[in-house]
Amino acid sequence: MAELFVKLANQQARPYTLPELKKMANNGMFGQDDLVFNEDNQEWVKAATVSELDPLFHASPASPERQIVYAVGGGKGGVGKTVLTASLGIGLASLGHQVVIVDADLGGANLHTCMGILEPEYTFYHFYTLQKDTLADIMLDTPVENLKLISGACGTLGMANPRFTQKLRFINELRRIHADYVLLDLGAGSSFNVIDFFIAADQGIVVTTPEPMAIQETFNFLKIALMRKIMRQFKNQPEIAALFEQEALRENMQNGATLGSLLQKIRAIDQTAGNAAATLFDAFRPSLILNMVHSQEEVKEGIALSTAAEELLYIHLEFLGYIDYDDSVRKAVKEMRPFMIDNPKSKASKSLAKLISVGLQGKSGWKGFRDRRRVIRQATEEAKNYPVNQMRESETICSVQCFYWGDCEYQNGGYPCPVRHLDPIFRR
Numbered sequence: 001m002a003e004l005f006v007k008l009a010n011q012q013a014r015p016y017t018l019p020e021l022k023k024m025a026n027n028g029m030f031g032q033d034d035l036v037f038n039e040d041n042q043e044w045v046k047a048a049t050v051s052e053l054d055p056l057f058h059a060s061p062a063s064p065e066r067q068i069v070y071a072v073g074g075g076k077g078g079v080g081k082t083v084l085t086a087s088l089g090i091g092l093a094s095l096g097h098q099v100v101i102v103d104a105d106l107g108g109a110n111l112h113t114c115m116g117i118l119e120p121e122y123t124f125y126h127f128y129t130l131q132k133d134t135l136a137d138i139m140l141d142t143p144v145e146n147l148k149l150i151s152g153a154c155g156t157l158g159m160a161n162p163r164f165t166q167k168l169r170f171i172n173e174l175r176r177i178h179a180d181y182v183l184l185d186l187g188a189g190s191s192f193n194v195i196d197f198f199i200a201a202d203q204g205i206v207v208t209t210p211e212p213m214a215i216q217e218t219f220n221f222l223k224i225a226l227m228r229k230i231m232r233q234f235k236n237q238p239e240i241a242a243l244f245e246q247e248a249l250r251e252n253m254q255n256g257a258t259l260g261s262l263l264q265k266i267r268a269i270d271q272t273a274g275n276a277a278a279t280l281f282d283a284f285r286p287s288l289i290l291n292m293v294h295s296q297e298e299v300k301e302g303i304a305l306s307t308a309a310e311e312l313l314y315i316h317l318e319f320l321g322y323i324d325y326d327d328s329v330r331k332a333v334k335e336m337r338p339f340m341i342d343n344p345k346s347k348a349s350k351s352l353a354k355l356i357s358v359g360l361q362g363k364s365g366w367k368g369f370r371d372r373r374r375v376i377r378q379a380t381e382e383a384k385n386y387p388v389n390q391m392r393e394s395e396t397i398c399s400v401q402c403f404y405w406g407d408c409e410y411q412n413g414g415y416p417c418p419v420r421h422l423d424p425i426f427r428r
């Protein structure tokens with residue numbers, strides 16, 4: 001098979017060689033459901049049915065037994081997903097784990113800025129546009145030992161709406177990376193672009209603050225994620241999918257009894273499908289981080305959300321722990337440094353160290369205490385050599401060469417400059 005004609009998004013494309021198709025499959029541009037032309041029978045068939053194409057879709061991961069892909073999401077914007085992903089990565093790396101943090105915020109990539117990397121040499125854009133073959137090729141070193149970064153495609157709209165198969169390919173490609181932990185920083189909201197990454201990861205983490213609106217959005221996020229999972233599972237059984245759509249999305253899906261009766265209904269129609277649905281509910285076990293906590297009283301909000309998810313959605317939501325509200329986080333963000341590095345002994349850093357050792361790694365008692373101290377000690381060491389960003393808040397970068405010079409009301413003062421963080425994007 002030298003070359004194959006393919007149809008991409010139902011449009012016939014030129015013939016492709018196998019290596020070309022492999023590249024496209026890696027980047028999610030060619031999937032098992034796409035059509036290829038079978039020369040022998042002179043007909044279009046699904047790529048999944050062509051045995052020669054099998055290796056394109058079933059490559060084995062590099063270290064399946066060790067690697068965990070976490071996705072950090074949760075409906076509300078600005079709750080701290082990005083700053084937590086960066087510092088969580090640093091914390092895990094400081095315990096000796098190989099960690100890769102990945103910016104999967106397709107609309108507003110900023111994880112690199114949070115790490116103080118203003119102009120990433122490679123971004124997801126290079127992978128998506130086939131300029132680089134694998135995610136390993138666009139992986140960047142960070143100043144922290146054991147920690148690497150895959151930067152999002154900043155300032156480009158190219159990845160605004162990838163297909164489900166593209167997202168799945170992306171996740172599968174992530175699994176090929178040699179790392180113990182891969183942490184995905186997701187964008188805000190509950191669009192499929194966010195939800196699909198969340199459900200495709202090994203473990204989803206939702207971040208919320210203890211405020212009612214954030215809690216509500218997190219609850220909805222979990223509900224939508226669960227429904228998306230169900231819809232994908234039953235995409236070839238429309239009558240079952242429709243049942244879920246009608247019943248489960250109705251406002252009255254307010255308790256386990258309703259869900260229980262729904263499962264019974266499905267079992268009556270199709271026993272296997274009913275069992276599959278029950279297994280799916282059971283396997284969906286996201287975790288929760290409560291951020292910006294002001295008091296012990298507020299910690300109860302996390303426990304309440306966890307209980308509500310269990311009782312109303314049948315979801316087991318594990319409460320991993322909370323992070324204190326801490327002005328040092330805001331200061332670190334302004335200086336474009338992860339808070340774990342900027343102030344390893346701050347309240348936020350200490351609560352994150354506890355969350356890593358106890359919540360994430362399940363170490364209790366003395367072992368948990370030892371790991372917590374190790375995280376803080378190692379982060380303190382890393383902080384000594386962490387580059388101080390050129391654009392500290394107190395510095396001015398004002399110049400007549402600025403893109404906005406003509407419109408700028410601060411001219412010649414340059415402080416506080418609202419556009420300086422955008423500069424690398426516009427220079428692209």
Ligand SMILES: Nc1ncnc2c1ncn2[C@@H]1O[C@H](COP(=O)(O)OP(=O)(O)OP(=O)(O)O)[C@@H](O)[C@H]1O
Nearest residue numbers: 077078079080081082083188292325326329330333
């Ligand atoms: N524990 C904390 N204490 C104080 N401020 C915090 C804390 N965590 C986050 N913040 C503040 O919240 C802001 C938003 O954080 P971040 O950008 O990580 O949110 P996000 O959830 O990633 O937002 P988006 O959904 O827009 O991507 C930060 O700039 C920081 O100032």
Ligand SMILES: [Mg+2]
Nearest residue numbers: 081082105186
């Ligand atoms: Mg973010």
